[in-house]
Amino acid sequence: MAKKNKKNWYIPVGQSITELDKKVLAFQDCGVLVPPRTLIKTPEQIEGIRRSGVVNTGVLDLVASEIRAGMSTAEIDRLVYEYTMDHGAIPAPLNYEGFPKSVCTSVNEVVCHGIPSEDEILEEGDIINVDVSTILDGYYSDASRMFVIGETTPEKQRLVDVARECLEIGMKAAQPWGFVGDIGKAIAKHAHKNGFSVVRDMCGHGVGLEFHEEPEVDHYDTRRRGMLLVPGMTFTIEPMINMGTWEVFVDEEDDWTVVTEDELPSAQWEHTFVMTEHGLEILTH
Numbered sequence: 157m158a159k160k161n162k163k164n165w166y167i168p169v170g171q172s173i174t175e176l177d178k179k180v181l182a183f184q185d186c187g188v189l190v191p192p193r194t195l196i197k198t199p200e201q202i203e204g205i206r207r208s209g210v211v212n213t214g215v216l217d218l219v220a221s222e223i224r225a226g227m228s229t230a231e232i233d234r235l236v237y238e239y240t241m242d243h244g245a246i247p248a249p250l251n252y253e254g255f256p257k258s259v260c261t262s263v264n265e266v267v268c269h270g271i272p273s274e275d276e277i278l279e280e281g282d283i284i285n286v287d288v289s290t291i292l293d294g295y296y297s298d299a300s301r302m303f304v305i306g307e308t309t310p311e312k313q314r315l316v317d318v319a320r321e322c323l324e325i326g327m328k329a330a331q332p333w334g335f336v337g338d339i340g341k342a343i344a345k346h347a348h349k350n351g352f353s354v355v356r357d358m359c360g361h362g363v364g365l366e367f368h369e370e371p372e373v374d375h376y377d378t379r380r381r382g383m384l385l386v387p388g389m390t391f392t393i394e395p396m397i398n399m400g401t402w403e404v405f406v407d408e409e410d411d412w413t414v415v416t417e418d419e420l421p422s423a424q425w426e427h428t429f430v431m432t433e434h435g436l437e438i439l440t441h
Contacts, residue, residue: 260286330435
């Protein structure tokens with residue numbers, strides 16, 4: 157017998173039923189996996205996440221203006237920490253589950269969670285993902301960009317470009333009253349068409365009141381619909397696209413750095429979004 161979907165959506169005692177409630181309950185009654193009602197952000201909460209996103213974007217703009225060959229990834233970490241603190245915010249990665257730095261810097265074959273180091277010096281031709289997350293007044297935002305150091309190979313440049321296209325395609329696939337599974341299906345189709353693979357071990361996620369919330373946003377085709385996308389949900393899309401295999405491993409030395417199994421390059425772009433009645437709005441420009 158098939159397992160019934162968890163009934164996430166319920167109306168607290170004493171609260172009136174809204175039109176949004178009625179619509180979600182109708183989906184839930186049909187067996188659709190719907191988000192918990194608590195995941196739907198209020199206008200005030202969305203504005204708080206948006207303000208956090210402004211600081212987060214400012215951090216990445218600063219990195220874009222400073223990043224260069226000969227720079228250590230530790231210098232990037234200092235830029236991120238100082239800018240964030242100077243703007244009354246906190247770098248979300250710092251001390252998160254033991255992560256020792258304020259930003260993730262993932263170079264070439266490092267997929268994500270690269271730890272900044274004085275010994276890691278950027279060289280001409282490197283590609284690097286700088287992943288910044290910010291807490292402002294209790295609200296979280298999360299975004300990353302790829303940077304090409306000087307001139308790189310055509311293959312690496314194409315990987316960076318296709319990874320960005322995958323994010324844009326995933327954005328278009330995310331529609332109100334659609335499903336999380338639509339996102340990964342669209343991303344995987346584009347990546348595979350271009351000869352690349354999509355990391356399966358990492359995913360996007362809800363964000364806003366906490367660093368990581370529901371839903372998990374897979375970037376590959378899981379063959380499942382996943383959770384219903386309801387206006388008011390805030391989440392990231394952050395496809396990690398590999399030049400070779402999708403398989404990865406975690407560096408045993410630091411228990412954080414995720415590397416491609418074949419040590420070929422990887423690229424990733426990320427934004428934080430809010431779902432509206434008309435589609436996604438980017439909160440981290």
